[in-house]
Structure formats: C-alpha cells, structure tokens
Amino acid sequence: MENTTFVEISSLAIAHNLKLFRSLVGAKVLLSCCVKANAYGHGIVESANLMIKNGADWLNVNALYEAEALRNAGITAPIYVMGYVPLKDLHKISELDLRLVVYNLETLVELEKIGKPVNVHLKLETGNNRQGIRDEDLSVFKEFFVNTKFIQLEGTATHFANIEDTLDHSFAMSQLEKFKKMSDNLNPRMRHCANSAAAMLFPETYFDMVRIGISAYGMWPSAETRISVQQESKHEISLKPALTWKTLVTQIKKVPTGEYIGYGCTCRTSRDSKIAILPVGYYDGYDRELSNKAHVLINGKRAPVRGRVCMNITMVDVTDIPDVKLEDEVVLIGSQGDESISAEQFADWANSINYEVTARINDRIPRYVV
Numbered sequence: 001m002e003n004t005t006f007v008e009i010s011s012l013a014i015a016h017n018l019k020l021f022r023s024l025v026g027a028k029v030l031l032s033c034c035v036k037a038n039a040y041g042h043g044i045v046e047s048a049n050l051m052i053k054n055g056a057d058w059l060n061v062n063a064l065y066e067a068e069a070l071r072n073a074g075i076t077a078p079i080y081v082m083g084y085v086p087l088k089d090l091h092k093i094s095e096l097d098l099r100l101v102v103y104n105l106e107t108l109v110e111l112e113k114i115g116k117p118v119n120v121h122l123k124l125e126t127g128n129n130r131q132g133i134r135d136e137d138l139s140v141f142k143e144f145f146v147n148t149k150f151i152q153l154e155g156t157a158t159h160f161a162n163i164e165d166t167l168d169h170s171f172a173m174s175q176l177e178k179f180k181k182m183s184d185n186l187n188p189r190m191r192h193c194a195n196s197a198a199a200m201l202f203p204e205t206y207f208d209m210v211r212i213g214i215s216a217y218g219m220w221p222s223a224e225t226r227i228s229v230q231q232e233s234k235h236e237i238s239l240k241p242a243l244t245w246k247t248l249v250t251q252i253k254k255v256p257t258g259e260y261i262g263y264g265c266t267c268r269t270s271r272d273s274k275i276a277i278l279p280v281g282y283y284d285g286y287d288r289e290l291s292n293k294a295h296v297l298i299n300g301k302r303a304p305v306r307g308r309v310c311m312n313i314t315m316v317d318v319t320d321i322p323d324v325k326l327e328d329e330v331v332l333i334g335s336q337g338d339e340s341i342s343a344e345q346f347a348d349w350a351n352s353i354n355y356e357v358t359a360r361i362n363d364r365i366p367r368y369v370v
C-alpha cells in the first residue's frame with residue numbers, strides 16, 4: 001500500500017484555516033483542534049504538529065491511544081480526551097498529563113482513588129442525549145467537587161445536536177441557554193461548547209475555548225452551515241481543503257464493445273473502451289457505493305468508475321482521455337489541473353458526509369505534508 005496510494009496534506013491550507021479561526025475568536029479564546037479519527041483522516045501526528053505550528057493551543061482526541069500517539073511523538077501541548085476512558089486505564093490521564101471529559105461519577109471516584117492531581121471537564125447534557133450529565137443529577141457531582149483532594153473541575157462542556165443540519169438555529173440556542181445555566185451552577189474555571197459551525201456562526205458560543213474539527217481541515221460542516229454563514233455573519237469565510245488523496249494507474253487495457261467489467265457484471269461497455277486499473281478499493285476507504293458512480297482525475301480530466309469497486313482494485317474509463325500511461329497520477333479527492341473532486345462530492349456519491357469520507361481513508365495509507 002505504501003507507494004501505490006497516499007494522502008497529501010497541504011500545510012498552507014492548514015495555516016490558512018487556522019489563521020481564519022484565530023481571527024474569528026481573537027487572542028484570548030483558546031483554539032482547540034480536534035485530531036480524533038486520525039485527524040479526520042489527515043494523519044494524527046502530522047496534523048497535530050501543523051495545528052500547533054499554526055497557533056492551536058490545545059488538541060482534542062477521542063481515545064487514550066490517540067493521546068498516547070501524540071505524547072510519543074513528543075507533542076507537549078495540552079490534550080483533552082473527549083471519549084470514554086475505561087476505569088482500569090484512568091491512571092494514564094495523569095501519567096500522560098491529559099485532561100479528561102467526565103460524565104460518570106464512577107470515573108471521578110476512580111480518579112480520586114488513584115490519588116494524582118488531574119483536570120477534568122464535566123460534560124453537561126443540554127439536548128444531544130449522548131454523553132452528558134442531566135441537570136437533575138448535577139448536585140451529586142457538585143458535592144463530589146466539594147470533597148475531592150485531587151480532582152480539579154477545570155471546565156464544563158457541551159456539544160450541539162442540531163447546528164449543522166439546519167438553517168434554524170433555535171435548538172442550538174436553547175442548548176446554549178441550558179449550558180450557561182448549568183455552568184453557572186458549577187462555576188468552573190473555563191467553559192466550552194463551540195464546534196466548527198458554532199465558531200463560524202455564533203461568537204456567543206466561544207466562552208473560553210472553541211473545539212474546531214472539520215473546518216480546521218478546510219471543509220464545511222455542511223451546506224447549511226455555509227448558507228447560514230452567508231446569511232447571518234458579517235465576515236467572509238473561505239476555507240481551504242487540506243487533503244488530496246492520490247493513487248496511480250497500474251494497467252491500461254482495451255475492452256471491446258459488449259464486454260462486462262468487474263464483479264457482478266454490473267457494467268457493460270457500449271463502445272470499444274480503454275479501461276485503467278487503480279490499486280484502491282473499499283479496504284482503503286474508497287467506498288463501494290462509488291461503484292458505477294464516481295469519477296477520478298487523470299491528466300486533469302474526469303474518468304468515471306466502471307463496475308463495482310473491489311476490496312483493493314477499482315476500474316475507470318479513460319477512453320476519452322488521451323495519452324494515459326502506466327503509473328500516471330490519479331486523484332481520488334482533490335484537484336488536478338482545472339478539475340477537482342471535493343470530499344463533499346465524494347460524500348454525495350457515497351450517501352455519506354465529508355466527515356465520514358476523509359475519516360475512513362485507511363489509517364495505513366501514508367500521509368505526507370506538502
């Protein structure tokens with residue numbers, strides 16, 4: 001896999017996006033960049049280094065192994081763990097100097113037992129109904145913090161349920177009001193709730209820190225967010241996508257009229273065709289939904305996928321593209337010449353969203369910063 005398909009990350013694009021968010025939030029609000037899910041597929045260590053170089057104050061990960069990878073790479077920035085850490089692994093929070101989101105009393109009790117100073121952030125339930133502590137359960141946690149010797153309530157956090165899927169932000173605003181009220185009751189050192197969409201739309205969600213994911217990588221959270229920004233904000237926002245996914249041509253073959261291509265014989269040539277074989281498939285994250293639907297770029301032109309995407313191989317039609325040669329560069333996501341294929345276009349083909357598309361590019365594919 002090493003040399004036949006790879007991902008390039010543009011350091012200029014990351015720099016552009018981070019500069020934009022810094023200008024939105026100002027100097028005093030912490031910029032915390034999400035590098036979970038292998039940095040939305042961009043490569044966790046590579047991306048973390050780029051984020052920090054371009055002004056990120058904190059990094060957010062989902063799991064302990066991600067935080068470990070960052071520390072092993074020598075990254076010393078504050079790391080906030082947003083996912084669940086099993087009770088038996090909680091000793092690593094202080095050992096790796098991490099901050100942890102907490103929404104179970106059991107977690108706090110175990111951390112107290114371990115007896116090392118740690119900073120935690122309480123996740124408050126404001127309407128998403130995934131992680132989070134409900135208002136009526138808050139008093140138990142409050143009581144815990146009165147008596148703890150080792151645990152500092154560094155922050156409160158919440159997460160918006162319906163900010164990117166709609167042009168109507170009333171639900172997000174109701175969550176924000178709940179968050180303020182519950183946070184006031186706890187009086188933490190810091191508060192945070194903004195994701196990319198909130199950071200681009202609502203300064204009143206900034207508090208002490210914003211947690212930026214998708215848009216740090218130059219992608220819009222959704223078409224609705226893009227429209228909302230155009231309608232509601234005073235600022236122009238241009239994002240630069242950082243990721244290009246490439247592969248190469250591994251065979252070019254003539255396929256006469258009337259022959260089938262690929263598993264299931266789902267595609268039959270209607271003319272004498274020239275087919276290029278690509279060494280990527282659904283194992284790599286080239287979704288099987290793209291079968292007979294997607295395009296790739298070769299020599300700056302679009303080549304349609306023919307037949308079903310296989311586990312490691314995909315076939316594309318290059319009949320109309322002159323001079324295709326063995327090992328020519330192929331772009332699966334990104335630009336080539338005047339053409340480009342966005343993660344959003346890819347997501348439409350795959351019945352998915354840009355978040356899932358880039359996050360699913362197989363972790364084993366190398367990431368190069370360019």
Ligand SMILES: *Cc1c(COP(=O)(O)O)cnc(C)c1O
Nearest residue numbers: 034082159195196211212213214
């Ligand atoms: C992933 C995540 C974010 C970032 O969301 P984007 O929409 O990618 O900006 C923020 N907060 C939490 C808790 C997350 O899990």
